[in-house]
Amino acid sequence: MPSRETTRRIPGAVVPAARRIHGVLLAGLRAVGAKIAGTLGRRPVRPRDRGGLGVAHGAVPAGVTVFDDAVPAVARLDPALLSALRRAGAAAAAAGIELRVNSGWRSPEYQSVLLREAVTKYGSEAEAARWVATPETSAHVAGEAVDIGPPASASWLSEHGAEYGLCRIYRNEPWHYELRPEAIEHGCPPRYADPSHDPRMRR
Template identity: 35%
Template structure:
């Protein structure tokens, strides 16, 4: 009877020893090291796993608690330990049939397959913002980051291998990028390079990613009653030479030396704004940055460049 009584009396003490201790700022020791490692594994930086519950660890605990909907008091009790254990528990391997498939997508593509791609990237932590069905600069950056993380060629083109790693199956075609896609010789800081250019509304051309962004911006402006008429976009070497000579003769606007104009790189365009007081200019000033375009020449309100 005595032995049974002693075992029963010891049971609560053994359970208490097995449970993680409550930790708060100022604590130290192996339990704090465990806490710091779990915070780091969950994506919340506590600093070095040195066993000291200092300001960085406190900030990481509060951020984790807030993210998990807990009281962000910085005290690591049972609820916080439970959430940390759940967040850092080993994940089961995906089933063998988890590969995905879909149409080949690249910058400028639009439609439901792009929306499905964007939703999947967002869910995996590769943030593209709103899943709007437009394959623009943010989606391109997210795709490249995903491809790099998965050991794929980070070219931004979503083909069979990328779909397989994404693990989703998407049906249906997408709208292709802007028409064009010609490979031409462009120039960046005097250095010739091959670039792909695509057509934009109005018959001009830009580098393909810039063309896709401008096409979206043009459509948004049209919906607002604004017509973005482009006077000049991509320029060949000969076209730049003509404009530069006019500038030297005093019969034309400011023009860069041939080979050094951003028009020759396919990222610049001149829009007929009619001055800074017009509705066209005001619309661009308010919205162009949303599409990656900025005004870069203070003396030229018509000159905008694609710099996402």
Template identity: 65%
Template sequence: MNHSDISAVPAPHSAPRPARRRPALRAAVAAVIAGATLTGLAGCQSSPTSSSFTQVSPTPSASATSAAPEPSASEPSASKPPAPPGKRADHRPLGEQDGRVPDGVTVFDEHIAAVANLDPALLTALQRAASDARLTFTVNSGWRSADYQEELLRKAVAQYGSEEEAARWVATAQNSPHVSGEAIDLGPSAAQTWLSRHGAAYGLCQIYRNEPWHYELRPQAVTAGCPAMYADPTEDPRMR
């Protein structure tokens, strides 16, 4: 290269420095970070189940719990529907626990509810009489639950066609001596015949003329004899 070529080449010079923008950039970054922080906090507040934010519900104090208002007495309470036939009030099937009697039960089978729940004095008299008679006193029906008694009454109404006619054979649960354990229906006919002749000596009396199987305890009968029988339960003052 010769010296004349050197003058044709422009002299090098330094490039101009850009304007200093760092303060503006830092402000922008700070704004972005602040916005992200606010968004994250908002998300935590709207989502109680977030792992970064747990919202704890305050436990009510005992005083606040005890101060809860009681239901007003004037508010109607939900009444339970009547149990269907063959069901307890809790809709369980009626069974031995309600007084149903399996075949072949005698007055000595005290593991059966219909026998075990009889009035103790009545049961003692029946067992003494059965032992002395040397006969089997079969229990056709003894103690009954109120649900069982109501079922029998419904069946009697359906069978006889009216409540009036059914009342000659089946009492209400409120009035029946079976529900209170003070009555028993016995068989077979040999036991009924024996009791009709000798039952008074044990205080055991037939109460209704139309029910030769129905016996109750009348302690005074031991000395005074059994009282006159009612024609049927509708004449019994206890049934009213």
């Protein structure tokens, strides 16, 4: 007969003490796991490491804004573009909007990796060209383009960007902006359907 020290009685059953201990431990582990998951969820997300090409080549950590000089993707943008972005960023902040940089300057090596990934994703070079330029033609590699997020921020810039000479260039990329100083007086030019329709991409 089991001793009192190893069992307890409940209506219609006898539960070994070991099972009770197992249940307590399992509940504790679940609680600790939930706490760790919650903590990790609040940590900044590191940029994806593409073949060892990280922040120095243009990868952007989460939460970077147009004011972050320490990040090469921002600091190596064309100075005129960066100045316009920061003027727009100040105005956006006054309206409660933060202009974050999802992508900016990129090294040729990083752009090559992105292009290879796009070919794999879309199944052909022609289809990939609708989304990613070659290193030789990319405005990002030249420091002349920036991708803005989140969507609410890109939407704000779409509405107000012309005041700062900042224009959307492609209809399929609501996040992609370039500097067009003439837009301040004349408005932004018509958008290309996608990069494959941009004459600059055919060099």
